[in-house]
Amino acid sequence: xxxxxxxxxxxxxxxxxxxxxxxxxxxxxxxxxxxxxxxxxxxxxxxxxxxxxxxxxxxxxxxxxxxxxxxxxxxxxxxxxxxxxxxxxxxxxxxxxxxxxxxxxxxxxxxxxxxxxxxxxxxxxxxxxxxxxxxxxxxxxxxxxxxxxxxxxxxxxxxxxxxxxxxxxxxxxxxxxxxxxxxxxxxxxxxxxxxxxxxxxxxxxxxxxxxxxxxxxxxxxxxxxxxxxxxxxxxxxxxxxxxxxxxxxxxxxxxxxxxxxxxxxxxxxxxxxxxxxxxxxxxxxxxxxxxxxxxxxxxxxxxxxxxxxxxxxxxxxxxxxxxxxxxxxxxxxxxxxx
Amino acid sequence: xxxxxxxxxxxxxxxxxxxxxxxxxxxxxxxxxxxxxxxxxxxxxxxxxxxxxxxxxxxxxxxxxxxxxxxxxxxxxxxxxxxxxxxxxxxxxxxxxxxxxxxxxxxxxxxxxxxxxxxxxxxxxxxxxxxxxxxxxxxxxxxxxxxxxxxxxxxxxxxxxxxxxxxxxxxxxxxxxxxxxxxxxxxxxxxxxxxxxxxxxxxxxxxxxxxxxxxxxxxxxxxxxxxxxxxxxxxxxxxxxxxxxxxxxxxxxxxxxxxxxxxxxxxxxxxxxxxxxxxxxxxxxxxxxxxxxxxxxxxxxxxxxxxxxxxxxxxxxxxxxxxxxxxxxxxxxxxxxxxxxxxxxxxxxxxxxxxxxxxxxxxxxxxxxxxxxxxxxxxxxxxxxxxxxxxxxxxxxxxxxxxxxxxxxxxxxxxxxxxxxxxxxxxxxxxxxxxxxxxxxxxxxxxxxxxxxxxxxxxxxxxxxxxxxxxxxxxxxxxxxxxxxxxxxxxxxxxxxxxxxxxxx
Numbered sequence: 001x002x003x004x005x006x007x008x009x010x011x012x013x014x015x016x017x018x019x020x021x022x023x024x025x026x027x028x029x030x031x032x033x034x035x036x037x038x039x040x041x042x043x044x045x046x047x048x049x050x051x052x053x054x055x056x057x058x059x060x061x062x063x064x065x066x067x068x069x070x071x072x073x074x075x076x077x078x079x080x081x082x083x084x085x086x087x088x089x090x091x092x093x094x095x096x097x098x099x100x101x102x103x104x105x106x107x108x109x110x111x112x113x114x115x116x117x118x119x120x121x122x123x124x125x126x127x128x129x130x131x132x133x134x135x136x137x138x139x140x141x142x143x144x145x146x147x148x149x150x151x152x153x154x155x156x157x158x159x160x161x162x163x164x165x166x167x168x169x170x171x172x173x174x175x176x177x178x179x180x181x182x183x184x185x186x187x188x189x190x191x192x193x194x195x196x197x198x199x200x201x202x203x204x205x206x207x208x209x210x211x212x213x214x215x216x217x218x219x220x221x222x223x224x225x226x227x228x229x230x231x232x233x234x235x236x237x238x239x240x241x242x243x244x245x246x247x248x249x250x251x252x253x254x255x256x257x258x259x260x261x262x263x264x265x266x267x268x269x270x271x272x273x274x275x276x277x278x279x280x281x282x283x284x285x286x287x288x289x290x291x292x293x294x295x296x297x298x299x300x301x302x303x304x305x306x307x308x309x310x311x312x313x314x315x316x317x318x319x320x321x322x323x324x325x326x327x328x329x330x331x332x333x334x335x336x337x338x
Numbered sequence: 339x340x341x342x343x344x345x346x347x348x349x350x351x352x353x354x355x356x357x358x359x360x361x362x363x364x365x366x367x368x369x370x371x372x373x374x375x376x377x378x379x380x381x382x383x384x385x386x387x388x389x390x391x392x393x394x395x396x397x398x399x400x401x402x403x404x405x406x407x408x409x410x411x412x413x414x415x416x417x418x419x420x421x422x423x424x425x426x427x428x429x430x431x432x433x434x435x436x437x438x439x440x441x442x443x444x445x446x447x448x449x450x451x452x453x454x455x456x457x458x459x460x461x462x463x464x465x466x467x468x469x470x471x472x473x474x475x476x477x478x479x480x481x482x483x484x485x486x487x488x489x490x491x492x493x494x495x496x497x498x499x500x501x502x503x504x505x506x507x508x509x510x511x512x513x514x515x516x517x518x519x520x521x522x523x524x525x526x527x528x529x530x531x532x533x534x535x536x537x538x539x540x541x542x543x544x545x546x547x548x549x550x551x552x553x554x555x556x557x558x559x560x561x562x563x564x565x566x567x568x569x570x571x572x573x574x575x576x577x578x579x580x581x582x583x584x585x586x587x588x589x590x591x592x593x594x595x596x597x598x599x600x601x602x603x604x605x606x607x608x609x610x611x612x613x614x615x616x617x618x619x620x621x622x623x624x625x626x627x628x629x630x631x632x633x634x635x636x637x638x639x640x641x642x643x644x645x646x647x648x649x650x651x652x653x654x655x656x657x658x659x660x661x662x663x664x665x666x667x668x669x670x671x672x673x674x675x676x677x678x679x680x681x682x683x684x685x686x687x688x689x690x691x692x693x694x695x696x697x698x699x700x701x702x703x704x705x706x707x708x709x710x711x712x713x714x715x716x717x718x719x720x721x722x723x724x725x726x727x728x729x730x731x732x733x734x735x736x737x738x739x740x741x742x743x744x745x746x747x748x749x750x751x752x753x754x755x756x757x758x759x760x761x762x763x764x765x766x767x768x769x770x771x772x773x774x775x776x777x778x779x780x781x782x783x784x785x786x787x788x789x790x791x792x793x794x795x796x797x798x799x800x801x802x803x804x805x806x807x808x809x810x811x812x813x814x815x816x817x818x819x820x821x822x823x824x825x826x827x828x829x830x831x832x833x834x835x836x837x838x839x840x841x842x843x
Contacts, residue, residue: 197715199707206704210693216652216684217693217704217758218676276695334404 020270020278023322024285027268027314031289035296047295049178053171055291056180057246058258058265060239062287063184063191063280064232065262070195071225072208072275073128073135075232078262079255080146081120082240085113086250087150089241090159098161106166114237120146121233125226150252160249170245180242187238192280200227208275257308264315265290290314352412353378353543354399354431354512359409361394361567364737368394369405372569374562376512379541381534381557383548383575384514386564387587387779388749389735392547395564396514400426400433414511430511434518436775437688438501440489447472447485450503475503478540479533495526502533512543517775519548523637523803524842531557555580563587588779597789598813598829601630606664607797608649608680608766613658618644619821622658626766631788631798633812635805635841641821642801643685646768649799650682651675662765676705679765683755683772685801687748691755694744698736699725701743701754706761728757732787749780756787767791768799773807785811805841809834817841 035042061078068075092109093101120142127138172179195201203224206214215221244250269286271278293314294307354376361369369391376382386392397403399411401421411418413429440449447465450472469485476482481499489497498518505513515534519527534544534557546558558575563586570586604627613622619641626632634642647653649660651669659666662678669675672682684690692701702725703710710721725739734753736746743754752772759767769788773781788811792798802808808815809829817825817840827837 193715199711199716202700202704202707202716206693206696206700209695210689213684213690213693214704216672216682216690218673218762219704220671220673 021282021285023318023325024269024282024289027289027318028285028292031292031296035292035299038296039299041299042296047292047299050298051288051291051295052178052181053246054295055287056178056184057239057243057255058261058291059184059284059287060187060235060242061255061258062262062265062283063187064235064239066191066266066271066278066280066283067204067228067232067235068135068139069263069266069271069273070204070208070275070278071228072211073225073228074139074263075121075124075229076136076139076259077120077124077143077146078232078236078239079259080143080150080252081117081233081236082243083150083250083252083254084120084146085117085237085240086244086254087153087159087252088113088116089244090162090250093162094159099163101163103165106163110241113241114234117233117235117237117240118230119233120236121229121231122226124233125229128229129222129225147252154250154252156252158249158251162244162248166245167248170242170248180246183238183242187235188280188284195280200224204228205276208272208277210276261290261311264311268315268318351415352376353380353414355412356395356399356409358407359395359398359405360407361391361398361403361405366737367567369398369567372564372567374399374569375572376543376545377559378511378543379538380543380559381538382543382545383558383561384545384564385548385561385583385587386777388777389566389747389780390564390587390777391567392564393516393747394567396433396516396545396547399514400431427508430509431514432505432510432512433514434498434501434505434516436517438497440497440501440504442490443488445486445488446483446492446500449489449500450475451507453504453507471507472503475506478506478536479503480536481533493526495522495529498522498530499533502537506537506542510542512545513537514545514547516547518546555583565589584778584782587777588782596809596829597631597811601627601813604628604630607662608799609661609664610649611659611661613645613648613655613660615644615648615653615656617821618653619648619818622818622821622823624816624823626797626799628797629792629795630814631792631800631812633808633815634799634801634818635803635808635815636818637803640818642818643770644821645818646682646770646799646801649675649766649768650680652682676762676764679763680768681705681759681762681764681766682768683752683759683770685771685774687751687755687775692743692751692758695742697740698729698734698743698746698754699739702728702758702761705758706763709761724761728761732757732760733783747780748775749777749783752776752780752784753787756784760791764796766797766799768801770801771803772800773802773804781807805838806834809837 041047061082064078065075089106089109089112092105092112096102096105124135124138124142127133128135169179174182195204203214203219203221206217206219207221207224211221243255247254265287266278266283267273268289269278269283271283290311293310294304297307297310298304352375355374357373359369359372359374360367372391372395374395384392384395394403398405399421401423404420411421413431416429418425441452444452447469451468472485479499479502483492483496483500489500492500502513518530522530534546537544555575555578560572561575561578561583562572563570563583565587606625606627608626610625611623614620622645624632634645636642644653648655651672651674661667662680667678669678688694693704699721703721707716710717710724712720722739728734729736732753734750734757736750743751746754756772772784776784785807788798788800800808800812812829815827815829815837816823817827825840827840829837
C-alpha cells in the first residue's frame with residue numbers, strides 16, 4: 001500500500017455506561033432523590049412492590065414497540081393484539097370448564113394466544129415488507145380490525161371466571177420477586193441479547209438506517225421486517241397473558257392508554273425515532289423512571305391523570321436536556337482543543 | 339513546500355483571506371496552519387486528495403467549523419473573529435455541495451427562490467414573485483428551464499444549474515463548488531464551465547473543487563493545493579499540467595502506464611451469453627477470466643448498471659445465460675449471487691453502497707457476518723479483529739471503528755465498501771464507478787488495490803464512464819451504448835485519444 005495511513009488504537013466504548021444510558025440513569029437518580037425527600041414513605045418496599053407489579057405490563061408492550069421503531073416503523077396494534085391474545089386464553093379456558101379448567105387447558109390457551117399474537121404480527125410484517133405500505137397505516141388497520149373483532153366477540157364486555165391457579169402469574173412471587181417482573185426481565189434479557197449479538201438484531205439496526213443499502217449488502221430485508229413484526233406480535237401476546245392474570249379478566253380496550261406511553265418510553269430510553277439506533281437496557285431504565293414517577297406521585301396523593309401529565313412534561317424536559325448536554329459537550333470539546 | 343506566488347491576481351486586495359487556520363477533530367488533524375486567499379472575480383481552484391482538508395476549509399469559511407486558536411477570516415473588507423453560517427450567507431458566501439441539497443419534489447422556481455419566502459415573519463407565498471426571481475437568475479446564466487416542473491424531472495446537470503441559480507439569489511460574492519463535474523458528461527461540463535466564466539465576468543469569485551484535472555487547468559486563474567491538511571502552495575493555473583498537479587497533491591509522481599495484460603488461457607470465471615432485459619440491455623455476451631480486469635464503459639444510460647445488477651442477482655434476465663466457472667447459474671436474489679462469489683460495489687455509495695449513519699465496523703462486516711459469529715452470536719472480538727485486518731490491508735484512515743462511516747472522506751468510504759465485499763471472499767468483483775467522489779491520489783490507491791486483487795486471481799469487472807480509468811486499469815475494454823456492446827478494445831493496441839474518439843463518436 002503506497003498511500004500513508006493511520007490506524008488509531010481501537011478503543012472500545014465503555015460497555016456499561018454509554019451515552020444513551022447516561023440520560024435515563026440520571027433521570028432515575030433524580031426521581032429517586034426528589035421523591036425520597038418529598039415523602040419518607042417513598043423508599044419503602046410497598047413502593048417497589050407496586051412498581052414491580054405495574055412495570056411488566058407497560059414494559060412488555062414497550063419491548064413489542066421497540067423492534068418496529070428500530071427498523072424505522074411503528075406497531076400501533078400492540079394493545080389490541082395483547083387483548084386478542086388474552087381473549088384467546090379466556091376462550092380456551094371457557095371451552096374447558098371456566099373456573100374448573102385444568103392446567104392443560106391453560107397451556108393450550110397460552111400456545112394459541114402466542115400463535116394469535118404472532119399471526120397478527122406476521123400479517124402486518126408481510127404487508128409492510130411486500131407492499132411497502134407505511135407501517136403506521138398497516139398497523140393502524142390491524143389495530144382497528146382487532147378492536148372491532150374483539151368487541152364483536154365479547155360484545156364489549158368483560159370476560160372473567162378463570163381457574164385460581166392463574167392468579168400467581170399476575171400476583172405471585174418467587175423468592176420475593178413478582179412473577180410478572182421475572183417474565184418481563186427474562187423477555188428484556190432476550191431482547192438485549194437478540195439486538196446486541198444476533199444476526200437478526202444486527203440487521204434490524206442496519207435496516208433502520210438504510211433499508212436499500214442493507215438489501216444491496218445481501219440481507220433479506222423483507223424477511224427481517226416480517227420477523228420483527230412477528231416477534232412484536234409474540235411479545236404483545238405475552239403482555240396480554242400477563243395482563244389477563246393481573247386483572248383476572250379480559251376486556252377489549254384494556255391497556256389502550258399504554259400505546260403511546262410505549263413510544264414515549266422508547267424515546268426516553270434514547271431510541272432514535274427514525275430507527276437505526278437504540279438499546280434495550282436504557283429503555284428498561286426509562287420504564288423504571290416512568291413507573292417510579294407515577295407511583296411517587298400516587299403516594300403524594302396526586303391523581304393518576306396528573307401522573308400522565310408529568311410523563312409528558314418529562315419527555316419534553318428530556319428533549320431539552322439532551323440538546324443542552326450536546327451544547328455543553330461541544331463547548332468542552334472546543335475548550336479541550338485550545 | 340513551495341512559496342505562495344501572487345500569480346495573475348487581478349485586484350490588489352483579496353476578497354477572502356484566511357491565515358494560519360488549524361482544525362482538529364478528536365485525534366485527527368484536519369487542517370494545520372493553512373492560509374487561503376481569493377481575489378474578487380477570480381476562478382480559483384482548491385485541489386487536494388480526499389482527506390486533504392478541502393471540505394474542512396470550506397466549512398471553516400462558512401462558519402460550520404470553528405478553527406482552533408485565534409485564526410481570523412477577512413471577507414470583503416470585514417474581519418470576522420467568529421464566522422457563522424448566517425453571517426457567511428449574509429456576506430455573500432455560497433457553497434454548492436456535491437449532493438446539491440435541493441428539493442426534488444418542488445418546482446424549479448421554488449428551489450431557486452425558496453429562501454425569499456422562508457424565514458422572517460409568516461407571510462403568504464408569492465408564487466409570481468418566486469417565478470420572477472427564478473426567471474431572472476436563470477437568464478443571467480443564459481439558461482431557461484420550465485419553472486413549474488418538479489426538479490426530479492431534470493438531469494443532474496440541470497439540477498446543478500438550479501443549485502447555482504439558487505446560490506445567486508441575493509448578493510453572492512463568492513461561490514464554492516464542491517466536485518461540480520463529478521457526474522456530468524463532457525458536453526454538460528463545458529456548459530458548466532461557460533457559466534463559471536460568466537459569473538467570473540460579473541465579478542463573482544468561484545472556488546472550484548474539482549478532481550478532473552484537465553478542466554481544472556482550463557478554468558482556473560490560480561490553484562491552491564492542500565495535502566494532508568497542510569498548504570502545499572498557490573500556483574498560477576496555466577503553469578500546471580495534470581501530472582504536476584497530481585504530484586503536488588500526492589507528493590509522488592505517477593506512472594500512468596497501461597496495466598493491461600493478456601489472460602487468454604486462464605479459466606473463465608464468468609461467461610455471459612445473449613443476456614437480455616428489454617429496454618435495458620440486449621444480447622450481451624462476454625467472458626471474464628481469472629485474474630482479469632474487464633472494463634465496461636459507455637455513457638450514463640447505456641445499461642451498464644442494469645447489467646451489473648442482473649449479474650448480481652437483483653434483476654432477472656429475460657433471455658440469455660450466465661455461467662460461473664462453467665456452470666449455468668440462476669440467482670433469485672443477490673444473496674444467491676454473494677453465496678456464489680459475486681460482489682457488487684454500487685455506483686451510489688451514499689445511499690446504496692454504505693449505510694452512512696452506522697459504524698465503520700458494522701458496514702464492513704454486514705455482508706460477511708457469518709465470519710464473526712461464534713455459537714450463533716456475534717463475537718465483538720472477532721468483529722474487531724476482522725475490521726482491523728481490512729483497515730490495515732486496504733490502508734483505510736479511520737479514528738475509531740465505532741465512528742459513523744459518514745465521518746470518513748469519500749476515498750476512505752470507498753475503501754470500506756471494497757473491504758466489505760472482499761470480506762465475502764468473492765470470485766468476481768463488480769466495481770460500478772468506484773471513483774465517483776474520490777480524489778486523484780485516492781483513486782490511484784484504489785486502482786493499486788484493484789491491481790493487487792487481480793494479481794491474486796480475482797476476476798474484476800470495472801464499470802466507469804471515465805475513459806482513462808478503464809484504459810489504464812483494465813485488461814480489455816468493452817464499450818456499451820444503448821444497451822448493447824458495440825466495441826471491444828485492447829488498451830495495448832489503441833491510444834487513449836483513439837478510444838475516446840470511438841466512444842464519444
